[in-house]
Amino acid sequence: xxxxxATAPAxxxxxxxxxxxxxxxxxxWVVIALLIIATVFPFYYxxxxxxxxxxxxxxxxxxxxxxxxxxxxxxxTRALGSVAxxxxxxxxxxxxxxxLALGTVALTLLVSIPGSYAxxxxxxxxxxxISALFLAVYLFxxxxxxxxxxxFFTRVGLRGxxxxxxxxxxxxxxxxxxxxxxxxFETIPVSLEEAAALDGASRLGIMRRIxxxxxxxxxxxxxxxxFMVAWNEFLxxxxxxxxxxxxxxxxxxxxxxxGNSIEVPTTVLMAAxxxxxxxxxxxxxxxxxxxxxxxxxxxxxG
Amino acid sequence: xxxxxTPSGTGTSxxxxxxxxxxxxxxxxxxxxxxxEARTGxxxxxxxxIIVLAVVVLPILWSVSLAFQxxxxxxxxSAGIFGNYVLDNFVHVVTAPGxxxxxxxxxxxxxxxxxASIAFGLVATLALRKKFRFRGFVRSVMLLPYVAPVVAVTFxxxxxxxxxxxxxxxxxxxxxxxxxxxxxxxEKSSDVSLFGLTIPIPTALIMVILFEAWRQFPFAFLFLxxxMQAIPASLEEAALVDGATxxxxxRYIIWPQLLPTIxxxxxxxxxxxxxxxxxxxxxxxxxAGTEVISVRVYQFLTGRGDIGLAxxxxxxxxxxxxxxxxxxxxxxxxxxxxxx
Numbered sequence: 001x002x003x004x005x006a007t008a009p010a011x012x013x014x015x016x017x018x019x020x021x022x023x024x025x026x027x028x029w030v031v032i033a034l035l036i037i038a039t040v041f042p043f044y045y046x047x048x049x050x051x052x053x054x055x056x057x058x059x060x061x062x063x064x065x066x067x068x069x070x071x072x073x074x075x076x077t078r079a080l081g082s083v084a085x086x087x088x089x090x091x092x093x094x095x096x097x098x099x100l101a102l103g104t105v106a107l108t109l110l111v112s113i114p115g116s117y118a119x120x121x122x123x124x125x126x127x128x129x130i131s132a133l134f135l136a137v138y139l140f141x142x143x144x145x146x147x148x149x150x151x152f153f154t155r156v157g158l159r160g161x162x163x164x165x166x167x168x169x170x171x172x173x174x175x176x177x178x179x180x181x182x183x184x185f186e187t188i189p190v191s192l193e194e195a196a197a198l199d200g201a202s203r204l205g206i207m208r209r210i211x212x213x214x215x216x217x218x219x220x221x222x223x224x225x226x227f228m229v230a231w232n233e234f235l236x237x238x239x240x241x242x243x244x245x246x247x248x249x250x251x252x253x254x255x256x257x258x259g260n261s262i263e264v265p266t267t268v269l270m271a272a273x274x275x276x277x278x279x280x281x282x283x284x285x286x287x288x289x290x291x292x293x294x295x296x297x298x299x300x301x302g
Numbered sequence: 303x304x305x306x307x308t309p310s311g312t313g314t315s316x317x318x319x320x321x322x323x324x325x326x327x328x329x330x331x332x333x334x335x336x337x338x339e340a341r342t343g344x345x346x347x348x349x350x351x352i353i354v355l356a357v358v359v360l361p362i363l364w365s366v367s368l369a370f371q372x373x374x375x376x377x378x379x380s381a382g383i384f385g386n387y388v389l390d391n392f393v394h395v396v397t398a399p400g401x402x403x404x405x406x407x408x409x410x411x412x413x414x415x416x417x418a419s420i421a422f423g424l425v426a427t428l429a430l431r432k433k434f435r436f437r438g439f440v441r442s443v444m445l446l447p448y449v450a451p452v453v454a455v456t457f458x459x460x461x462x463x464x465x466x467x468x469x470x471x472x473x474x475x476x477x478x479x480x481x482x483x484x485x486x487x488x489e490k491s492s493d494v495s496l497f498g499l500t501i502p503i504p505t506a507l508i509m510v511i512l513f514e515a516w517r518q519f520p521f522a523f524l525f526l527x528x529x530m531q532a533i534p535a536s537l538e539e540a541a542l543v544d545g546a547t548x549x550x551x552x553r554y555i556i557w558p559q560l561l562p563t564i565x566x567x568x569x570x571x572x573x574x575x576x577x578x579x580x581x582x583x584x585x586x587x588x589x590a591g592t593e594v595i596s597v598r599v600y601q602f603l604t605g606r607g608d609i610g611l612a613x614x615x616x617x618x619x620x621x622x623x624x625x626x627x628x629x630x631x632x633x634x635x636x637x638x639x640x641x642x
Contacts, residue, residue: 020547031429032440038516039446042458045469049461062472111353114346123336124343130351137358139570141577141623143596144616148361148368151609154375171357174350203342232451234580239604251453255584258457266461273454284449288442296528 043277050075050271057267075271083245088268090275092246093253100162100249101230104169105223108177111170113219116181117207121190138175142235150239160244168236173226180225180294184218185211221290224283231280250276368613375607391614400593405622408594411511411582412575418515419575420567423522424560427530428552441527448520456584459513463487490591506590510582514575522567529563530556565634569627576623595619 048065049057053072056063081087119127149168153159188211196206212219237252248256254272257264284291370387395401426444430437447455462468465483474480484492486509491502533556541551579596582588588597595615602612 017545017547020549024548028429028432031425035426035429036440036443039443042455042462043446043450045462046454046458058467061467062469062476111349115350118343118346122339122343122346124340124347127343127347130347133351133354133359137354139573140358140362141573141596141619143577143579143599144365144620145358145361146579147599147603147609147612147616148365149357150603151368151373151375152361152364167353167357171353174353178350203339228449232449234451234453234584251451254451254453254457266464266467269457270461273457276451276454280449280451281446284445285442288445289438292442292445292524292528296525 043281046270046273046277049267050274052267054265054267072267075265075267076275078268079272079275088253088257088264088272089245089248090250090253090272093248093250094275096162096247097231097249097251100165100169101227103162103166104173104230105226107166107170108173108226109219109223112174112177112181112222113212113215114207115174116178117185117211119178120182120185121193121211134175134178137171138179142172146235146239149236153240159240160247162241162247165236165240168240169230169233172233173229177222177226180222181215181218183294184215188214217290218294221287221294224287225291225294228280228283365613366617368609369617370614371610373609375603375609391610392618394611395614395618403591404593404595404598407507407592408576410507411514411592411594412572414511415514415518415575416568416571418511419518419571420522420564422515422519423524423526423567424564426519426523427526428556430527431530444523445520447517448524452517452580453584455517456513456581459509459585460487463509487586488590504591506586506592510585510592513585514578514581517581518571518575521571525563525567526560529560533559569630572630573623573627576626577619595622 048063051071051073052063052066053070053074056066056070056072077087079088079090081089082092083089118124119131145168150159153164158164192214193206193210196210201209231249232251233249234251234255237249238255241247241249241252242256250272254269254276257269257272369391370389372388372390430441430444462470463486465471465485468483468486470486471480471483475483484505487506489505491504493500494503537555537559538551541555546554577596578594579600582592582594583597583600586592588594588601596619599612599615599619602608602615
């Protein structure tokens with residue numbers, strides 16, 4: 001197309017517009033390629049090292065693929081196996097993480113569904129102040145909370161219990177959860193609820209029979225989001241659970257692999273990283289579209 | 303945790319709305335119904351408020367109190383709320399060796415980390431603007447660094463950058479002709495000679511800033527893309543008719559539209575980068591000239607078991623942060639004030 005234009009006699013041989021179109025047309029694909037490499041390669045490398053033998057990695061660190069014959073899953077056996085069998089116990093860590101994440105999801109949704117409904121639908125004393133409080137909580141850096149919470153739970157003897165960690169996680173996720181759900185509730189026409197009210201339904205009846213079923217997609221996505229947050233969390237898991245190996249989460253377990261006196265091979269480290277990452281990647285790709293819409297809701301209204 | 307997990311605001315959207323979001327209009331009702339509505343509302347929000355008060359607000363207040371007391375982890379049982387209030391902790395925090403270095407490192411890390419993550423996010427937004435096959439998939443792939451567990455991605459970076467068997471050093475030596483492997487994460491600075499001048503480069507600090515940019519650019523990308531999609535196509539079509547080139551359309555149409563979003567993103571990212579702990583703790587452990595304030599808080603707390611000192615250090619972070627954000631809002635915040 002550009003060459004055809006170049007031969008047209010009426011046009012100047014060089015124009016800024018034509019140059020820019022061609023330049024950005026090329027540079028755009030270069031940038032896209034670089035971005036894909038930058039975002040995907042670390043994950044590819046993680047998977048690649050996890051299925052190679054240790055000797056193979058040390059002899060040939062620059063290899064970008066693995067021959068079928070050299071595939072080795074020993075790293076996974078070692079990472080997942082229990083400590084008694086000479087493994088690193090990641091199966092147990094996964095169970096802890098799953099329990100913790102599911103508990104956080106359940107409790108967060110339990111308080112944030114009624115909360116977000118109230119903030120989006122009902123007029124009550126202090127509604128504006130409460131929104132401001134949640135924004136502050138959301139912006140507040142967790143390292144500043146770490147000290148008093150650590151001290152408090154140490155003092156009441158609950159440090160090291162999963163319940164304490166769940167409570168902290170809920171306080172960290174409830175603000176964003178209310179924000180996401182509130183955005184969704186506001187897209188549901190009020191007239192539906194008013195019709196139900198005219199038919200004699202109570203406020204709670206309306207919530208349960210009309211609003212909740214309509215908001216179900218948003219609730220599911222929100223639950224998945226909270227699950228990802230709780231699964232990935234590191235700082236509070238480190239502070240609260242590090243003394244109790246049987247309570248470790250996958251993130252904590254992974255971080256402690258290098259801290260041991262016994263050298264853990266890189267391949268095992270990468271296998272454990274893959275184990276930690278896979279659930280998140282599955283959930284992310286399953287919910288990606290709804291998730292980004294939920295998070296940036298309101299941004300498009302601009 | 304907040305910084306890594308919650309990509310948007312609560313009471314308000316971090317990305318400015320055009321105006322106050324429309325509330326459902328209601329027909330005025332009788333007082334009794336209004337009261338009942340207020341009661342139901344208060345009852346429904348109560349559990350959330352209780353949790354937030356108990357696990358966030360009260361601990362913060364307590365932390366302030368602890369900062370003025372001499373409390374150690376061992377003597378915790380005897381510490382009360384009304385102890386002897388002294389300023390010793392703050393004196394210790396400020397005079398401790400490395401305090402100024404840490405503060406400067408934290409500032410450099412947050413300013414460059416914030417700028418780089420937003421710049422990469424903007425580049426990604428622009429590159430993925432025009433539709434092409436698999437664009438939706440590529441866009442979700444862009445978010446991977448942001449959603450992946452921080453511990454896993456720091457380990458992969460460590461492995462890739464390892465001087466012994468890291469792939470970067472391998473290809474650097476074989477392809478780019480590096481004479482010896484570079485210890486990216488444990489080398490405080492390396493001298494690079496340029497035109498006879500020897501310039502020290504803070505290697506490890508640059509690497510953690512790059513990591514921060516890599517892990518957080520999807521956040522900027524997500525919000526800039528959302529904002530970009532809301533720009534009316536007619537604006538650009540009009541500019542196109544007038545003969546504006548790509549760069550001119552960006553400069554005069556797109557950029558002004560994105561600017562408020564970029565301003566809000568800068569504040570959010572700066573707050574979170576300034577206080578981020580996970581990334582640096584996991585990548586370098588705070589060594590090689592990368593010690594930031596939050597790592598110091600952690601070390602005071604667990605290494606020394608000095609609660610008062612840790613609280614005081616945390617309070618110092620909060621104050622410095624509040625001052626910096628205050629200055630920012632005073633000079634650049636005129637426009638954002640309407641949105642928050």
